Amino acid sequence: MLWKGNELFCNIPLPTAKGRPLIVSHPGAHMNYLASWNVMVDHGEPFVLVCDDLGPAYPDGWWAQHSNYGMEYFARLQNPQGVGQAYRNPNLPFQNLLVHRELDANKGMEDFPLIDIMYVDFIEIFLAYNGEVEWRPNFMAAAPKMVEKVRDGGVLIIDRKNVHEDYDQWLEFPQGEFEVSPGITLEHVGKAEWLILEVPLNGGKHEVEAEVFKVSNSNPLGNPDDFLMTLMKERRLAPEDLEELKGTLPARWPEHPSNEEYYERVSQPELFDRPDYPEPLQNAWKSEQYDEWLQWLIDNPEHLRPVERNERIVQIGNTKVRLIHGDILEHLDWLSANHASLAVRRNLQDLCIDENHFLAKNTVKLQPLWIRKPIANLIWSGPDATPNLTSELLRLSKSRILATVSHGQATLQELEDALADYDGKVTELVVFHLDEGDYE
Numbered sequence: 053m054l055w056k057g058n059e060l061f062c063n064i065p066l067p068t069a070k071g072r073p074l075i076v077s078h079p080g081a082h083m084n085y086l087a088s089w090n091v092m093v094d095h096g097e098p099f100v101l102v103c104d105d106l107g108p109a110y111p112d113g114w115w116a117q118h119s120n121y122g123m124e125y126f127a128r129l130q131n132p133q134g135v136g137q138a139y140r141n142p143n144l145p146f147q148n149l150l151v152h153r154e155l156d157a158n159k160g161m162e163d164f165p166l167i168d169i170m171y172v173d174f175i176e177i178f179l180a181y182n183g184e185v186e187w188r189p190n191f192m193a194a195a196p197k198m199v200e201k202v203r204d205g206g207v208l209i210i211d212r213k214n215v216h217e218d219y220d221q222w223l224e225f226p227q228g229e230f231e232v233s234p235g236i237t238l239e240h241v242g243k244a245e246w247l248i249l250e251v252p253l254n255g256g257k258h259e260v261e262a263e264v265f266k267v268s269n270s271n272p273l274g275n276p277d278d279f280l281m282t283l284m285k286e287r288r289l290a291p292e293d294l295e296e297l298k299g300t301l302p303a304r305w306p307e308h309p310s311n312e313e314y315y316e317r318v319s320q321p322e323l324f325d326r327p328d329y330p331e332p333l334q335n336a337w338k339s340e341q342y343d344e345w346l347q348w349l350i351d352n353p354e355h356l357r358p359v360e361r362n363e364r365i366v367q368i369g370n371t372k373v374r375l376i377h378g379d380i381l382e383h384l385d386w387l388s389a390n391h392a393s394l395a396v397r398r399n400l401q402d403l404c405i406d407e408n409h410f411l412a413k414n415t416v417k418l419q420p421l422w423i424r425k426p427i428a429n430l431i432w433s434g435p436d437a438t439p440n441l442t443s444e445l446l447r448l449s450k451s452r453i454l455a456t457v458s459h460g461q462a463t464l465q466e467l468e469d470a471l472a473d474y475d476g477k478v479t480e481l482v483v484f485h486l487d488e489g490d491y492e
Contacts, residue, residue: 108154136152211261248260380396432459
């Protein structure tokens, strides 16, 4: 509902976006991200909700507070690029994404090319204390920073959860349309009320009350696809790579218990204590939903930002060899999507897994710390490199695609010697090299 003066309206005028999800920012949200999430679910349009906070309230860090009556509500996805954790709910009938980033809210604002909806419940984060005893945060001082990235036709929502008599300056603003900075004006639309229909709010509140402002912005803003691609790996893949993903589902977060593990514990109380976490979702996606989204991306490649591969493909015996001139760290999404087995030295291995946790399952631990090493006295490269190193890596691979980096003397002859008569499970060998002269 929306109150404007004494008039009551059924619809709250929130924006929509064509060909992409709405980009919603809730800086300094902590647990109140559940309020902005519920508002967006009520709106019923595809959205991504990004919450920047120095102390994020991650859903999988506070299981009970973020579940829906004993059921897991937010299923974790692959981390966004840079910093953060990402989640979604598979039961909503539209695209949705929740991103928590451990960032100062003002620093995080720099990443947004544009914002469709700015949701604020602490205007102080946009202000600097000036040292005066009587200093109080006020709306007009914070407004320029709050809406600098909000697009023309976007909306500013001020949650009233922290508005009380000591903070009446929060909502002191001129009537009608008023300018807050060059090229940007605001207009108060009214007071909105949303009933909580999805995840219950912390503290038992049953509704959200907020003031809504329409934003007019004539300043140039960035391309939202450049931001969206940092949040989800699929947007960083090429159409042909996405085609390969159809008919599959992304794996659950590696460190989370599965639905099967949960029921194994519940069904055998004589062997296990009852789980202290909600009943897990099967997956972050439903199969049909995921395939439809992949197909939309394939049909609309202008929204993708794939990482180009400077590659050369040769066939040696029964094995396809893909030689890629570039840094392996730039291609981890592609390797993960193909369930590649990673075989590199420990320092590089740790960097890869820190960047993409889903690679850990098929990673060959060549240099474990406390157990016997699978290749004794490993020497990776140079004239004294471990003999037949390529063959050793093939033997250890955990999947049909093996990914590694240049090794030995980095010659084609070494690969031919290893693969000419090879008849093992690896059907494709991917070798990344930084030196142009390698494998010539």
